[in-house]
Amino acid sequence: MAFKHLFKATAKWTSKQNPELTSRFYSKSHTISLEGKPILEVSAAKAFKGDPSLYNPEDLLLSSLVSCHMMSYLYVCSQNGIEVLAYSDNAEATLEVNPDGSGRFTEVRLNPKVTIANSDKVEVAVALHKKANQLCFIANSCNFPVVHHASCEVI
Numbered sequence: 001m002a003f004k005h006l007f008k009a010t011a012k013w014t015s016k017q018n019p020e021l022t023s024r025f026y027s028k029s030h031t032i033s034l035e036g037k038p039i040l041e042v043s044a045a046k047a048f049k050g051d052p053s054l055y056n057p058e059d060l061l062l063s064s065l066v067s068c069h070m071m072s073y074l075y076v077c078s079q080n081g082i083e084v085l086a087y088s089d090n091a092e093a094t095l096e097v098n099p100d101g102s103g104r105f106t107e108v109r110l111n112p113k114v115t116i117a118n119s120d121k122v123e124v125a126v127a128l129h130k131k132a133n134q135l136c137f138i139a140n141s142c143n144f145p146v147v148h149h150a151s152c153e154v155i
Helices: 057-079 119-135
Strands: 010-012 030-033 040-042 084-089 092-097 103-110 112-116 146-148 151-154
Touching: 057 084, 057 092, 057 103, 057 112, 057 119, 057 146, 112 119, 119 146, 119 151
Parallel strands: 103 146, 112 151
Antiparallel strands: 010 030, 030 040, 084 112, 092 103
């Protein structure tokens, strides 16, 4: 039996009177509220005339994938007796924009670097990224490939 969970977010945007902007160009900055959490200030990416100092939807989607994969990976490592000491990831996402202004992510590349305690478990630790990807809620919701270039070291 599948369990269902409901998540809610509220977006708020207000027109900002800016003499530099004509009615053709709206500010992209807005807020996202999630109950019981700090308000996120969000804009479009700089490439789309947004405020580069704020998070943008593309940042947040990539961040969600990185975070969800890491948590899924730590889960499968605990199931397999692997002691993870450190985890980092320098992920990249490719976004293609069409001439009509539509676009989509075409691929996300995760580059997790994991440090473990067990020298005899390096091969298993690297292989578990595939299992983590199969469990990742966010990766399972995407219509583009999420690929992994994992590395593992032992301390």
